[in-house]
Amino acid sequence: MMQIDEVLLDFENGYRRSLPIQDIRYDTVTIVVEIQNSKDALEKGVPGHKFVGSLTTIAAMKIPENLTALQNDAPSRNALSLVQLASQVKWQILGVLLITFITYHYITNRPPRVPIVLEKEIPNKLERQSAFFFHTANVLQKGYKEFGDRIWGIDTNQGLRLVLPLRYLDELKSHPAINFADSISRHALIEHTGLGGPPAAAVHIFKAKLNPSLSEYLPIFHDIIKRELPLAFPQNQDWTETHIFERMLRIVSVMSARAFYSAEGSKDEHWLELSQAYVSTVLDYLQKLKRWPEFSLPLVKFFLPERAKVIQQWNQAHAHLSKTLEAKASGKQDSPPSLLDHLISGRKVTVDEMIHTQMAFVVAGIHTTAAGLTQFLYDLAVRSEDIPELREEIRQVYAGCEGAFTKKSLGELKKLDSWMRESQRLCLSVSTTFQRIATKRFRLSEGLYIPKGTRLEVAATSVHVDEAFYENPEVFDGQRSFKPRQGQSQAMKHQYISTGKTDLRWGYGRHACPGRFLADAEMKMLLSELLLHFDVKNPEGQGRHANIAFDNNVMPDPTKTVMVKSVKGW
Numbered sequence: 001m002m003q004i005d006e007v008l009l010d011f012e013n014g015y016r017r018s019l020p021i022q023d024i025r026y027d028t029v030t031i032v033v034e035i036q037n038s039k040d041a042l043e044k045g046v047p048g049h050k051f052v053g054s055l056t057t058i059a060a061m062k063i064p065e066n067l068t069a070l071q072n073d074a075p076s077r078n079a080l081s082l083v084q085l086a087s088q089v090k091w092q093i094l095g096v097l098l099i100t101f102i103t104y105h106y107i108t109n110r111p112p113r114v115p116i117v118l119e120k121e122i123p124n125k126l127e128r129q130s131a132f133f134f135h136t137a138n139v140l141q142k143g144y145k146e147f148g149d150r151i152w153g154i155d156t157n158q159g160l161r162l163v164l165p166l167r168y169l170d171e172l173k174s175h176p177a178i179n180f181a182d183s184i185s186r187h188a189l190i191e192h193t194g195l196g197g198p199p200a201a202a203v204h205i206f207k208a209k210l211n212p213s214l215s216e217y218l219p220i221f222h223d224i225i226k227r228e229l230p231l232a233f234p235q236n237q238d239w240t241e242t243h244i245f246e247r248m249l250r251i252v253s254v255m256s257a258r259a260f261y262s263a264e265g266s267k268d269e270h271w272l273e274l275s276q277a278y279v280s281t282v283l284d285y286l287q288k289l290k291r292w293p294e295f296s297l298p299l300v301k302f303f304l305p306e307r308a309k310v311i312q313q314w315n316q317a318h319a320h321l322s323k324t325l326e327a328k329a330s331g332k333q334d335s336p337p338s339l340l341d342h343l344i345s346g347r348k349v350t351v352d353e354m355i356h357t358q359m360a361f362v363v364a365g366i367h368t369t370a371a372g373l374t375q376f377l378y379d380l381a382v383r384s385e386d387i388p389e390l391r392e393e394i395r396q397v398y399a400g401c402e403g404a405f406t407k408k409s410l411g412e413l414k415k416l417d418s419w420m421r422e423s424q425r426l427c428l429s430v431s432t433t434f435q436r437i438a439t440k441r442f443r444l445s446e447g448l449y450i451p452k453g454t455r456l457e458v459a460a461t462s463v464h465v466d467e468a469f470y471e472n473p474e475v476f477d478g479q480r481s482f483k484p485r486q487g488q489s490q491a492m493k494h495q496y497i498s499t500g501k502t503d504l505r506w507g508y509g510r511h512a513c514p515g516r517f518l519a520d521a522e523m524k525m526l527l528s529e530l531l532l533h534f535d536v537k538n539p540e541g542q543g544r545h546a547n548i549a550f551d552n553n554v555m556p557d558p559t560k561t562v563m564v565k566s567v568k569g570w
């Protein structure tokens with residue numbers, strides 16, 4: 001037999017204390033006894049062994065040398081051995097659970113096993129990321145050619161992205177486990193920048209309210225174009241070197257301000273300047289941030305002047321929008337109502353919510369449309385021989401509607417439509433589209449497991465130059481879509497606003513660009529007025545201006561110029 005000198009008390013609240021046995025006063029607590037100091041016990045090799053029971057049990061306890069004997073004899077035997085067992089099992093269970101959790105987490109989040117573009121040519125991952133950032137279209141084209149019909153991956157500074165073959169589009173276009181808005185937020189690095197796409201509710205209102213009222217907007221847009229165009233392109237009988245992008249941006253920003261914001265806003269020079277400058281700031285900010293690896297962004301962003309500029313522009317937008325919302329509180333709407341009118345009708349919207357929505361529409365709608373117009377003119381400047389045919393069609397349609405464009409008359413500009421479509425086929429606004437993010441893990445029908453958070457997309461620029469879908473895809477053919485539209489059955493197909501699996505200019509599926517009808521109308525009216533009154537060409541020997549591309553964005557170079565001259569007799 002051995003004597004216990006000291007006990008270790010484990011109270012239920014987690015408190016633990018070691019006391020000589022004579023100091024223990026309370027006899028009601030449930031305690032754990034750990035033999036600690038007994039020399040005898042040490043010699044017998046049982047220290048660390050725990051017994052649980054009431055103090056009365058323990059105070060009276062004389063522990064036999066043979067512990068098994070105690071377990072058989074002691075009155076508290078069952079209680080002691082059960083809790084002892086539970087205590088040991090508890091740690092084992094926790095251990096097993098932890099290992100299971102880590103294994104599960106690893107397995108479910110492990111990137112899918114797919115071939116990675118450039119992995120063989122550039123073994124260093126950082127260099128591969130950089131190659132994609134600076135040569136996006138080429139890297140996409142390489143992967144598209146090399147992996148054909150398989151799913152393949154791209155290493156980017158913001159992680160692995162999976163490129164899908166077109167056959168997955170139907171399976172995924174309404175899949176509940178993938179999300180478009182999250183992927184836009186991810187592209188805009190929302191957790192570092194606070195930037196993101198327009199809220200789904202606002203997009204819904206845009207589709208339901210603004211798009212159906214487009215006809216009412218046409219005379220307003222046409223007036224804006226007729227007012228702004230001569231300011232942007234003064235009459236000049238000599239060829240004049242002209243920056244295109246900034247002029248397009250200005251005119252589109254006026255039309256967009258009227259449609260998204262308010263009639264007053266479309267005349268407010270400060271708002272117009274702000275909306276034009278904001279997009280460039282955002283693009284510069286993202287371009288700079290995306291050069292850095294993800295983990296460094298929380299720090300890097302503070303060193304970029306664009307961050308301060310974006311915040312300053314938000315503050316300016318705040319001043320405008322709080323004034324406008326106050327003025328609109330009476331319920332007075334523009335005619336036709338702007339998107340802002342629709343958004344606040346019957347709803348309480350805070351100034352901050354409205355800033356987010358308005359600025360997101362500014363980014364989605366102004367730069368893209370101005371870029372589309374600039375790309376068109378850059379294409380036309382190296383094919384000025386096509387101008388007379390386009391101009392003739394415009395003249396006929398213009399005469400037919402007596403100079404007042406309607407939806408129907410814009411629909412008759414089929415050659416212009418085809419030219420716009422061809423220009424956009426080769427110069428998309430984004431190099432990949434159908435960008436989605438997996439919000440849950442799921443498995444594709446052909447078996448590939450997609451972990452939560454995976455980014456998925458389609459290599460749109462490569463699809464558009466695939467000869468399986470386009471004859472002589474590298475050749476610019478302005479009438480490519482005009483020809484098939486001559487037959488009755490195809491008359492409504494192959495339009496500038498059309499979308500399809502091999503026609504990804506506006507994205508695909510339920511998130512295909514809802515602003516394309518607006519862009520189509522704005523662009524056709526602006527180009528019609530421009531081509532009625534001006535010739536464009538590039539200086540002798542100057543080829544088609546190259547685009548600026550980074551990550552997913554493709555833009556015309558705003559610093560380039562084309563030669564512009566007034567048409568005789570205007």
Ligand code: HEM
Nearest residue numbers: 364365368369372429433434435505506507511513515519
């Ligand atoms: C030529 C001009 C334009 C181009 C090339 C363009 C291109 C695109 C593309 C490619 C997408 C789909 C992205 C994807 O699926 O990955 C998209 C979506 C979107 N576009 Fe446009 N866009 C243009 C004009 C506009 C305009 C004028 C608006 C005005 C409201 C607009 C608003 C939007 C919105 C809100 C979305 C997201 C739709 C959603 O959340 O479901 N776009 N655009």
